[in-house]
Amino acid sequence: MSAAVSRNRLPIAATAGLLLGAAIMVTPLVWTLLLSFKSNAELMRDSATAFSAPYTLENYRSILVGSSVSRWLLNSLIVSLGTTAGVLILCSLAGYAFARLDFPFRRTLFVFVLLGLAVPEQAVILPRHQFFALLGLHNSYPGLILPGLVAPFGVFFMTQYFRAIPRDLDEAAMLDGASRFTLFWKVLLPLTIPAQATLGVFTFLGSWNDYWWPLISATTSDRFTLTVGLASAQMNYAQTSGLGFLMAQAVFASIPILIVYIIFQKQIVRAMAGTAVR
Incomplete structure (x- = not known):
């Protein structure tokens, strides 16, 4: 009897632990959201007023009308979407080549590519900076x-x-007269949509949240991405419109990420489940 009771209590304890962990993770987000709806003048007196009315949309109106956040948002969208599209195209082609084609030094090249996972970005930042400076690509979208x-x-x-x-699909398509490109484009590529959606979301999020390279490459405010722009506003806090405005900027910056995840969450689950099964 006691063993059965203990087994019944395990799911309850696990659920309670998950709820506690979720509450701890959500609390800073809720706090940020509440602050973004408060008057800056009121928050200067006491930030505890975030839990009581009145609330205002003035901070968000200021973002859309009179600040540089809209420009930074556009820059982040261009960079993130451009990076995501490029990664999906190049990785799909490279993945197909390494998985389905036989060419000299295929295994060696694949190992060489994997070695890139072990090289931190900071290790190559100096030669990268010099290379892009030589090409004049700093303060540009390609850069x-x-x-x-x-x-x-x-x-x-x-x-x-x-x-x-x-590989039976390759043989069947080849027997029907399909070329290598047709096999890749019309047969195999559509089957990888869940993987592409997952890779696309991870790439978009990584590019959207990237701070290190945009901080080095973009030195003028008209080329700042959202992460660099918001950081520059927070470092010059005395020159900003206040705490509520900064929190509104943070909320505004997270909206595209939330939208992307909501749209592609099913594809992410399918890709992860498919990878696990295989």
Whole structure:
């Protein structure tokens, strides 16, 4: 009897622990959201007023009308979407080549690509900076996008996904007269949509949240991404409109990420489940 009671209590304890962990993680987000709806003048007196009315949309109106956040948001969208599109194209082609084609030094090249996972970005930042300065690409969209196209994990991920697709499809398509490109474009690529959605979401989030390279490459405010722009506003706090305005900027910056995850969450689950099964 006592053993049965103990077994019944385990799911309850696990659920309670998960709820506690979720509450701890959500609390800073709720606090930020509440502060973003408060008057800056009121928050200067006491930030505890975030839990009581009145609330206002003035901070969000200021973002859309009179601040540089809209420009920074556009820059982040251009860089993140450009990086994501480039990574999906290059990694899909490389993954198909490594998984389905036979060419000299294929295994050696694949190992060389995987070695990129072991090289931290900080180790190559100096030669990268000098190289982009030599080409005159700093303070430009190509200068912000091109480094993100180097994605060893994306190549590995797509290679493994292509390898999991039965080769019988290749033989059947070849017997029907399909070329290599037709086989890739019309037969195999549609089967990798869950993997592409997952890789695309991870790439978009990584590019959207990237701070290190945009901080180095973008030195003028009109090329700041959202992360660099918000950081510059927070470092010059005395020159900003106040705490509520900063919190509104943070909430505004997180909206595109939330939208992307909501749209592609099913594909992410399908890709992860498919990888686990295979």
